[in-house]
Amino acid sequence: MHEYSIAEGIVLTIKKLREVNNLNVVSEAVLSIGSLAQIDKDVLLELLKILSTEYGLGHVNFLVEDEESMFKCNYCGFSWSWSQVKDRIMRELCEDVKDCDNPVHFIPDLINVFMGCPKCGSQDFKILSGYDVKLISVKGVRND
Ligand SMILES: [Zn+2]
Structure with a gap:
């Protein structure tokens, strides 16, 4: 699934940022979704929730902004x-x-x-x- 690979990429990037910046907890992540992106926002957020837990990030509050094309x-x-x-x-x-x-x-x-x-x-x-x-x-x- 398209959303799955995007969600996984985001979670892995956050994990990397956590290591590089020596963060104990990641509380919030802001994403932007382009108005022409082929994305189901609800599916993406659901996958991000599942994958953050799976990759040991715990609970991250994901905020989504719309990016104008x-x-x-x-x-x-x-x-x-x-x-x-x-x-x-x-x-x-x-x-x-x-x-x-x-x-x-x-x-x-x-x-x-x-x-x-x-x-x-x-x-x-x-x-x-x-x-x-x-x-x-x-x-x-x-x-x-
Ligand atoms: Zn022209």
């Missing part, structure tokens, strides 16, 4: 965010369907098919942020 046009240099274009794209993809799931969310590699630069229309752009999960910070108590 940002794009930059390779042709004209314009940059924009997912929230700026989301409504329009969803309307085009779903028309009047309510609760339409976002295909871009599940297949971010196809974003260039669904979206063009809002300024020049070019489909040659790069994703600057918001397509993955990041560990932002870790809080703990030092062993002195």
Whole structure:
């Protein structure tokens, strides 16, 4: 499962940070999830809970922030965010369907098919942020 490998990567990183910083207890970890990340947040948090125990971290309070996806046009240099274009794209993809799931969310590699630069229309752009999960910070108590 996709979420499993991400959760394991995060827990192993926290474990490493705990060793390097000589922390007795890790109390809190802040993560960010990109708006285009293919992640089920609830599944990820559940796995983090299980794996923290399994890897001997004990109880860690995981906080999740949303990271906005940002794009930059390779042709004209314009940059924009997912929230700026989301409504329009969803309307085009779903028309009047309510609760339409976002295909871009599940297949971010196809974003260039669904979206063009809002300024020049070019489909040659790069994703600057918001397509993955990041560990932002870790809080703990030092062993002195
Ligand atoms: Zn452009």
